[in-house]
Amino acid sequence: MNRPPQGWPKTLRQWARTPLPWSLAALLALTLGMPALRPLFAALFPELDRPVYQQDSFAALVLAHVALVAASSAVAIVAGSVLGVAVCRPAGRAFRPLLESLLAMSQSFPPVAVLAVAAPLIGFGEAPALIALVLYGVLPIAQGTLAGLDAVSAATREVAQGLGFAPWQSLWRVELPLAAPVILAGVRTSVVINIGTATIASTVGAKTLGSPIIVGLSGFNTAYVIQGAVLVALLAICCDQLFERLQRRLSAWQPRQEDTAESAALPPLAGH
Numbered sequence: 001m002n003r004p005p006q007g008w009p010k011t012l013r014q015w016a017r018t019p020l021p022w023s024l025a026a027l028l029a030l031t032l033g034m035p036a037l038r039p040l041f042a043a044l045f046p047e048l049d050r051p052v053y054q055q056d057s058f059a060a061l062v063l064a065h066v067a068l069v070a071a072s073s074a075v076a077i078v079a080g081s082v083l084g085v086a087v088c089r090p091a092g093r094a095f096r097p098l099l100e101s102l103l104a105m106s107q108s109f110p111p112v113a114v115l116a117v118a119a120p121l122i123g124f125g126e127a128p129a130l131i132a133l134v135l136y137g138v139l140p141i142a143q144g145t146l147a148g149l150d151a152v153s154a155a156t157r158e159v160a161q162g163l164g165f166a167p168w169q170s171l172w173r174v175e176l177p178l179a180a181p182v183i184l185a186g187v188r189t190s191v192v193i194n195i196g197t198a199t200i201a202s203t204v205g206a207k208t209l210g211s212p213i214i215v216g217l218s219g220f221n222t223a224y225v226i227q228g229a230v231l232v233a234l235l236a237i238c239c240d241q242l243f244e245r246l247q248r249r250l251s252a253w254q255p256r257q258e259d260t261a262e263s264a265a266l267p268p269l270a271g272h
Contacts, residue, residue, distance in 0.1 A: 144186020
């Protein structure tokens with residue numbers, strides 16, 4: 001008879017003491033069980049004929065919201081990290097002030113204004129929402145990339161150069177692994193911001209958790225607004241806690257800068 005590992009009760013207790021599983025459980029319970037709360041919302045808002053949003057299922061709205069945020073964040077991660085790396089290289093260092101100015105300008109445009117301009121040009125739906133979310137998501141990632149690479153000491157770069165690394169090898173095998181926790185912090189900020197900002201995509205026809213909020217605001221239905229806002233908040237909290245857990249593990253794994261440069265130069269062992 002197979003016995004479970006001796007440490008599994010302790011692991012379960014440690015997992016249960018963290019807020020992440022409870023946040024995920026609350027998100028799942030409200031996503032699937034919101035219609036069951038109809039008596040509660042009917043009691044809180046007796047003047048409403050339809051106290052629970054029913055035009056779409058909340059599960060479909062959550063999945064559509066996550067897909068929109070994931071797509072826009074993927075583009076923002078690629079664009080922000082590539083731009084950040086490019087202006088940290090000697091060939092692109094002169095363009096760093098220009099990049100920082102352009103990124104700051106992109107944050108000065110309200111997402112609603114971007115949607116209002118993009119929707120008539122490319123149509124309604126997810127496309128204009130993706131443009132607005134990418135513009136808002138690039139800045140934190142680019143800033144994290146710049147800060148992470150700037151934190152790599154000159155001595156570490158000299159060690160990598162002394163070990164015979166080409167510039168691209170030093171970047172890929174030394175600098176980026178050391179900058180990863182700071183870059184991940186920028187990604188975390190970008191994704192959490194986009195989860196909240198994606199709600200306005202419903203104003204141009206995209207299906208998100210902003211749909212009950214927009215319908216509730218236009219129809220003076222506070223119950224709809226509360227239902228959409230609570231799910232958006234829980235989704236942002238779960239995502240933030242997932243990134244926090246990932247950052248802790250990455251920071252614990254990260255070696256010293258000099259050790260990274262030296263270990264990257266070691267050939268792999270036979271049989272590995």
